[in-house]
Amino acid sequence: MNLKSVLIANRGEIAVRIIRAARSLGMRTIAVYAENDAESLHARLADEAYLLEGVKPADTYLDQEKLVSVARRSGADCIHPGYGFLSENADFARKVSDAGLTWVGPSPEVIEQLGDKLSARALAQQVGAPLAPGTPDPIDNWEQARDFADQHGLPIAIKAAYGGGGRGIKVVWEREQIEQAFLSAGREAVEAFGRGECFVEKFLVRPRHVEAQVLADRHGNVRVLSTRDCSVQRRYQKLIEEAPAPFLTPEQERAIIEGSREICRAAGYESAGTVEYIVSEDGTVSFLEVNTRVQVEHPVTEAVTGVDIVAEQFRIADGQEISFAEDPATTGHAFEFRINAEDVAHGFAPSPGKVAEFAAPTGPGVRTDSGVVSGSVIPGTYDSLMAKIIVWGPDRAGALARAKDALDELTITGVRTVLPFHKDIVRNSAFNGETLQVYTNWVDKEYVPGKDLGYDDIERAYDERVHISVDIDGKLHTLGLPQSLFSSLNDGAKGMPAEESAHEPRDGDVVSPLTGSLVSYSIAEGEDVAEGQEVAVVEAMKMESSVKAKVAGRLHHRIEPGDAIQRGQVIAEIQ
Missing domain, CATH: 3.30.470.20 (ATP-grasp fold, B domain)
Incomplete structure (x- = not known):
């Protein structure tokens, strides 16, 4: 390896994963951390760790100048972006290269081409991958999404053109929901990716999410490492993945694997990448997007192929060829649970x-x-x-x-x-x-x-249990008692009254389901609200959630948009 030291421009689980792969190749590992990550595992495991002053992503893991500065200061010769944050940011990849450092990933030009869902769709069409109907360019307003729905029918998917990982995707089933979905998708896209352009696709009903893991090097080698099924999702965030993707016909599997190979070959791809498809209820396979980075779910493919995908990324960035001569055979089956x-x-x-x-x-x-x-x-x-x-x-x-x-x-x-x-x-x-x-x-x-x-x-399921071992006639029995019940029994045995339950909120209280911030109210102060109607939008960990009224009445705001909130906090009142 010519590459000797890597700065990992990320945090958490993926930073730990990269540290371990780099060390297996004899590389020095350099971590960065925000102020609220000072005690994090990735900062402790790396050979060196440097503070990025601040707490918010924009001031830390998304600050390109700080990251490049730390790389120079620490003597790193390459930067691995992991997934999320700046991993699919062509400007950052270019900035890294301009600083004389090696970017562990595809070129900025390829990131721009494939990271833009519209140009990726055009490339997929060029190589013959099947596609669902969609707008050829970003739309400027919600009325254009409405017109598309009128032409092609509902449901439609409004998607961030520069998004990924399920961020900035809204599926619309009712015509009157189009305006709000367009605005929400744009907000999420700006928050997560810094750009809010969206396009519209026809949404295929009851689709499975199937993808192919690709590795490609500068020597023209393109390998496809099996398929994955990632259909178990909530709000289009994956929860479970498995490999190989089960219950595909040979024709479907061939179309996915060869389509992925040709898309990456035509783009001049280098590094690890994922080509995603949806497989509709009627068996139709349709290209979805290309993720120009390592995926969260890459270990499930490693489990069935024996390939260290992150180590291969380093070898490819080092100018080497992929370490195996053909698509690897799969052995067994694997699941990944996030x-x-x-x-x-x-x-x-x-x-x-x-x-x-x-x-x-x-x-x-x-x-x-x-x-x-x-x-x-x-x-x-x-x-x-x-x-x-x-x-x-x-x-x-x-x-x-x-x-x-x-x-x-x-x-x-x-x-x-x-x-x-x-x-x-x-x-x-x-x-x-x-x-x-x-x-x-x-x-x-x-x-x-x-x-x-x-x-x-x-x-x-969240009851914390106290486990008690009991010997009955020489046979060991284990009882699992809920902590609350055990405490009550214990207090009762001591002659103490059990703790009274906390006060329950009134039906008219609008309570936040999470800890985060209030994005906006959907109903103005003093206006009437119907039971089940959306009252507010709250956000935490980059995801928006709707808060709905339990009763009908007149709404009164308790806090202001932008305020921090705690789970269970009353944010409005319905009288």
Whole structure:
């Protein structure tokens, strides 16, 4: 390796992953951290770590000048951007190259071409990939989205032209929702990517999300490392991925793999990248987009191919050829479960806070990629991803069986996570049956929280339990009592009254479901609101959520847009 030291322009789980891959190649690792990340795992594991003064992403992990300055100061010879933040920012890639550093990723020109969904669509059409109808250029106003819907029918998808990772995507099913969806998609896009241009596509009903992992080098080699299915999503953020993508016909798999190869070959791609498709209910395969970076879900492909994708990125950036001569064969089946700090009982609301305990599962075929340990703090400023549990088995059924054990073994306390959802879904027949019945908005439309775990209320899944071992006739029995019940029994045994429950909010109180900030009110001060009508939009961890009225009446604002809020805080009152 000519490259000797890397600055990792990222944080959390992916920064830890890059540190480990770089060290396996004998490289020195240099981390950066925001003020609220000073005790983070990635900053502690790197050989060196440098402060980016500030807390907000714009002042830290999105500040290009600071990152390049640290790279020069530390003596780094390359920068790896990970995923998110500046990973698909052509200006940053260019700035890195102009500073005499090596960019671990595709060229700025390729990022611009493929990162722009419109030019990527044009390239896909040029090489013969199938496409759903869409606007050829960004639209200027919501009325153009309405006109497209009138021509092609609903539902439509309004998408950020320079987005990715599910940010800035709004699916519209009703004509009267088009204006609000257009404005919301633009806001999310500006917040996440700095640009708000959007285009419109016909949305295919009940689609699966299937993608291909690609590696390409400057010597003309383009390898496709199997397929992945990423259909288990909520609000178009992936929750579970698996490889290879199951239940595809040979023709569908061939179209996806060869289409991906030719798109990347035509673009002159170098590095790791992902070509995404949707597979509709009727079997139609349609190109979606290209992600010009390493994906969150890359480990699930590593599990079935044996390829270290991040190490290959470094080799390609170093000018070397890909280390294998043809597309690798796959062995077995693997799942990846994203462990996000989100509250399933409250609509996957972000749940920042301090992790009291983090105990990862172990055993054959189980891998944990984590950005946290016990005692870590999950800030409300960044993405909610804490860790990923990757489980391999000899086939899909075997991998699922191991996954159930691994998820049951995983212990996280202190913050609420999506773990109850994962435990639920691996027992759901729509996911673990003879066919895959889930689709990209199945969680939002059909998932019943707690049903497959036997809970009437998924809230019970978050009960912290005290485990007591009891010997009965020489056989050990373990009882798991909810902490609240155990405390009540314990207090009762001591002759003390149990603690009274907290005051419940009134029906007329409009309560924030998350900790974050108030984006806007949807109803003006003093105006009437109907039961179930949207009252406000709140935001946390870069995701907007709608807050709806429980009762009808006249609305009175309690706080102002832009104010910070806590989960459970009353933000408005309905009289």
